[in-house]
Amino acid sequence: MSDTFAIGELGRATDTKVETVRYYERIGLLAAPPRTSGNYRAYDRGHLNRLSFIRRSRDLGFSLDQVRALLDLADQRDRPCEAVDEIARGHLAEVERKIADLEALRDELRGMVRQCGHGSVRDCRIIEALSPGDALAAAPG
Amino acid sequence: MSDTFAIGELGRATDTKVETVRYYERIGLLAAPPRTSGNYRAYDRGHLNRLSFIRRSRDLGFSLDQVRALLDLADQRDRPCEAVDEIARGHLAEVERKIADLEALRDELRGMVRQCGHGSVRDCRIIEALSPGDALAAAPG
DNA sequence: TATGGACCCTGTAGCAACTACAGGGTCAAG
DNA sequence: CTTGACCCTGTAGTTGCTACAGGGTCCATA
Structure with missing residues (x-):
């Protein structure tokens, strides 16, 4: 019932390796989450949605650049x-x-x-x- | 009418970039040819055949490892x-x-x-x- | 309270198969 | 004797991760 979770949990929930999650953060595809006192990444549901979107797009063969563009567009809901x-x-x-x-x-x-x-x-x-x-x-x- | 040729010519004859030819040499796929007095690579018809084989295999989607195996096998003509x-x-x-x-x-x-x-x-x-x-x-x- | 193991951190290097420089040397034509 | 096309070596970049090394954190159990 926690509303945040660590990177391993996020990975399991999205079928993504921990290293890959960190990689997405490094290249600016997934926003860096806040950290706990012990310097652990603390993700929330928004991150989970974002990462799910990324993974589904990747599964469909979109390149990371295309995923980036899709994410940007998905945020401009009135366009x-x-x-x-x-x-x-x-x-x-x-x-x-x-x-x-x-x-x-x-x-x-x-x-x-x-x-x-x-x-x-x-x-x-x-x-x-x-x-x-x-x-x-x-x-x- | 020369019986050897430089890397650029070899590249043009096999539709291969010069850098790629050197790369194949570096990874041991194409034998290093003798050099001219000016330290230019001097290829002969054997190299041309070899590189043609490599390129055709690559065009057909074989990996470099597979190409290596095919080259080895092609040399063992009695097997x-x-x-x-x-x-x-x-x-x-x-x-x-x-x-x-x-x-x-x-x-x-x-x-x-x-x-x-x-x-x-x-x-x-x-x-x-x-x-x-x-x-x-x-x-x- | 100590300790073990599962988890997390950063940073770097590796994979395929090239490609693209930088910074130089060589060679033939004019 | 200079221009320009070609050649040389060596290194770093590309894509999309993956795999360490060398540490820190957290929690349960003895």
């Missing part, structure tokens, strides 16, 4: 939320690009793995696929 | 290529996992963006989606 939308859309576009890249990658890897004849490295299609085309001739053999 | 196959398969599984993660992420982001009513931040669904459920009550406002 139009276009900027928020833009950050989210930008991130979505980024994620979609990454997926496309990874899918191309996956297809190439699948091709490589499929062609592997389990012979010797000499005839390995994977090594071959990774080697430069006309340069093989110059390789020591 | 069976199972180890190569295993690295490729492991990497493929990793890529597939990443794609699945990103697709889940994308769906969540799409949902958020779709619901944005372009009103004020106060009513922003995106911010809401990022905020902890029961914690909103405690937010100032």
Whole structure:
């Protein structure tokens, strides 16, 4: 029933390592809380909300800079939320690009793995696929 | 028609920054070439092949450690290529996992963006989606 | 009252995989 | 003989943490 809590408790409540909480404070993402007489950080519910927001955003893949911007925007409750939308859309576009890249990658890897004849490295299609085309001739053999 | 070339040329030929080439040398991925009288690195076709292999592997998302392993294996030409196959398969599984993660992420982001009513931040669904459920009550406002 | 263990503090260094200087040396062209 | 493009070494920065080392605090238990 305490209304403040120490860093370990905060970490457990938000699934965040203690070092990470201190790191967020150091880079100015999470406000420094008041200290107890023993110099322990004393967090309150506001900090908990803030950190939850940060962690959820991070889980969704927003960068720390994006999280910072989102936090700033979340505080300007009367402003139009276009900027928020833009950050989210930008991130979505980024994620979609990454997926496309990874899918191309996956297809190439699948091709490589499929062609592997389990012979010797000499005839390995994977090594071959990774080697430069006309340069093989110059390789020591 | 020179049979050796300087680091800049090597970089251009493999789409690699000069600093990156030196970095690969420093971490022992690319053999240190002989030097000219003026202490310039003098690369030959073997280095070019090696670096091409490295870059192609990196483009395909292999980690430097994986690349190192692939290079070692590629040199053991008489060994069976199972180890190569295993690295490729492991990497493929990793890529597939990443794609699945990103697709889940994308769906969540799409949902958020779709619901944005372009009103004020106060009513922003995106911010809401990022905020902890029961914690909103405690937010100032 | 002492002591043990769980927790907290600061500060620094490490991870991947580069990238970007600073402060110099080399080399070919004009 | 100077300009400018290139090269050299060494170090520090990037992102987002994570892992110590070397201490201090707090609370329960003997």
